[in-house]
Amino acid sequence: MARLDLLVQRCVSVTFSHIKQLHAFLLTSGLFLSHSHLRRQFLEHCALSPWASLDHALSTFLSIPHPTTGDYNSILRGLAASPSPVSALSFYAGFVSSSVPRPDALSLSFTLKACARCASLPFSLQLHSHLVRFGFSPDTILMTTLIDAYAKCGRIDNARNVFDEMPCRDITTWNVLLSGSVLCGHPHLALHLFRQLCGVSSSVSPNETPDSSTVIAAIAACSQLGTIANGEEVHSFARVSQLDSQIIVKNALIDMYSKCGSVDMAMKVFRSMSKPDMTLISYNTILHALSMHGRGADALKMFEKMPRHIEPDSITYLAVLCGCNHAGLVDDGLRVFNSMRVTPSMKHYGTLVNMLCRAGRLNEAYDVINTMPSEPDIEIWHTLLGASQTYGDVPLAELAAKKVAELGSNMDGDYVLLSNIYASNSRWHDVDHVRTRMQCNDVIKIPGFSYIEINGTMHMFIKGDRSHPIWKEISNALHDISVRIRALGYVPEVQNVLHDIGEEEKQHDLYLHSEKLAIAFGLISTDPGVELRVIKNLRICGDCHAVAKLVSKAYNRVIVVRDRARFHRFECGECSCQDFW
Numbered sequence: 001m002a003r004l005d006l007l008v009q010r011c012v013s014v015t016f017s018h019i020k021q022l023h024a025f026l027l028t029s030g031l032f033l034s035h036s037h038l039r040r041q042f043l044e045h046c047a048l049s050p051w052a053s054l055d056h057a058l059s060t061f062l063s064i065p066h067p068t069t070g071d072y073n074s075i076l077r078g079l080a081a082s083p084s085p086v087s088a089l090s091f092y093a094g095f096v097s098s099s100v101p102r103p104d105a106l107s108l109s110f111t112l113k114a115c116a117r118c119a120s121l122p123f124s125l126q127l128h129s130h131l132v133r134f135g136f137s138p139d140t141i142l143m144t145t146l147i148d149a150y151a152k153c154g155r156i157d158n159a160r161n162v163f164d165e166m167p168c169r170d171i172t173t174w175n176v177l178l179s180g181s182v183l184c185g186h187p188h189l190a191l192h193l194f195r196q197l198c199g200v201s202s203s204v205s206p207n208e209t210p211d212s213s214t215v216i217a218a219i220a221a222c223s224q225l226g227t228i229a230n231g232e233e234v235h236s237f238a239r240v241s242q243l244d245s246q247i248i249v250k251n252a253l254i255d256m257y258s259k260c261g262s263v264d265m266a267m268k269v270f271r272s273m274s275k276p277d278m279t280l281i282s283y284n285t286i287l288h289a290l291s292m293h294g295r296g297a298d299a300l301k302m303f304e305k306m307p308r309h310i311e312p313d314s315i316t317y318l319a320v321l322c323g324c325n326h327a328g329l330v331d332d333g334l335r336v337f338n339s340m341r342v343t344p345s346m347k348h349y350g351t352l353v354n355m356l357c358r359a360g361r362l363n364e365a366y367d368v369i370n371t372m373p374s375e376p377d378i379e380i381w382h383t384l385l386g387a388s389q390t391y392g393d394v395p396l397a398e399l400a401a402k403k404v405a406e407l408g409s410n411m412d413g414d415y416v417l418l419s420n421i422y423a424s425n426s427r428w429h430d431v432d433h434v435r436t437r438m439q440c441n442d443v444i445k446i447p448g449f450s451y452i453e454i455n456g457t458m459h460m461f462i463k464g465d466r467s468h469p470i471w472k473e474i475s476n477a478l479h480d481i482s483v484r485i486r487a488l489g490y491v492p493e494v495q496n497v498l499h500d501i502g503e504e505e506k507q508h509d510l511y512l513h514s515e516k517l518a519i520a521f522g523l524i525s526t527d528p529g530v531e532l533r534v535i536k537n538l539r540i541c542g543d544c545h546a547v548a549k550l551v552s553k554a555y556n557r558v559i560v561v562r563d564r565a566r567f568h569r570f571e572c573g574e575c576s577c578q579d580f581w
Helices: 002-013 015-029 036-048 054-062 069-080 086-097 105-118 121-133 139-151 158-164 173-181 187-201 214-227 230-238 247-257 263-271 280-292 296-304 314-327 332-338 346-358 360-372 378-390 395-404 412-424 428-440 471-487 503-510 514-526 542-554
Strands: 447-455 455-461 533-534 561-562 567-572
Touching: 015 314, 054 069, 054 139, 054 412, 069 105, 086 105, 086 428, 105 121, 105 139, 105 428, 121 139, 121 158, 139 158, 139 173, 158 173, 173 187, 173 214, 187 214, 187 230, 214 247, 230 247, 247 263, 247 280, 263 280, 280 296, 280 314, 296 314, 296 332, 314 332, 314 346, 332 346, 346 378, 360 378, 378 395, 447 514, 455 514, 471 514, 471 542, 514 533, 514 542, 514 561, 542 561, 542 567
Parallel strands: 533 561
Antiparallel strands: 447 455, 447 533, 561 567
């Protein structure tokens, strides 16, 4: 029997025809029905091995007169890991409806994992009630799996309630809730839990000692917030806990510092790695960081000096192409694209089109679109539409807008871009027509808003908003900014105000853009010389870009703006993008 056990365990390395022979032997010898342990192993291999045949496993299962809980679990495990995890839910429902046998902890665990993969909240709620009814509440592993399922269904409140009711937790439980909080868009909660855990672990249980997964989840929360102070706090903890030496943590730190606007710190972490420890992920992360901060030339140099044993993948090429795109290195970008050793994806083509569009080479971009091996996606047409506005190509804009509409887009940005193109050409009748279409289709323009972090607190500003408690001080700061930058030669770029209004009204409209409000608030809320970091939901406009440059010079401040597409670092009257964005 021991030899048969070993033979079944080694099924992974044989072909499906051999498995059928083994199955035939087990059936004819009577072992298949008489030895449930062997049968369970066989079913699991059928369902999970590299050549997995769930159909064969299911047909075999149906031939069993009286399947055990282990038999059900083997199929559940295979279905939960399959391309169609929802099948596990219906299979479990059939399992529960049978009078015998009864599901055990593993049955619930596999089904909860299927719920997490297909984000089925109703079934997760049902399994939660089964878990309580069957008496599995004290099972820490199972409760942790339930927390994960709730988080992946977007219900972090349910996950938190389960967590709070658990009499006993381990570090995996904490990590699942931490990462789930980030996944559900609650980074503040993740950092709160991280700090709570650090306090608990220092005084209570060794089972709750933070590990690399804990730190990575906390770093991800900082990346989502874009707050470098929190990132430095987590990095300091990792350093003290000697977790920062792990490559996976270093990679996360590189990404975090980049997303918090400090590419120099990202480079410092990267350079602290020993060359043998550097992985493709390490290079991809730092290449992406350099690219998003406008340091395309540096990204290109690093790419060309990558060790030969590290083979670039599609992500590597995409990061380098993005760097060339943001730095205006069009010829270098074309050279990289044409030398790719992987098949270009839609994202690679999209970046190539974007790069040509930014450089004003719209005809070449359109040629690329027309010669793509597959049908261009909606993002590529969005890119062409945006570039058509920038360069005033109305016919191409109308063509792109038509393609976008044909692909089923109803985004506010599409209407706004086309409206702006008409407005910049004083075609106010067409502007009204576009706005009427927006109203008919219930499309609402998303307002521009910006965040700035002051002393660990995020402050939000919306374009034109005067409701801030210290609005009077902000207004005075805006006036002071205006006086100082006009002395440096500032002229309002009223062409960015695409409304049929007077010149003075246009200047007033520019005056209240959200990033200007955030910068003014930052100047009066921090000491002289402190770096300001602003996060904006939309692309920074030309006037705000010009103002930020002059403010950095007039006030001797570094201002970092993270907009929808990239980072801008303003210092001494210059921007890291070199006015190419």
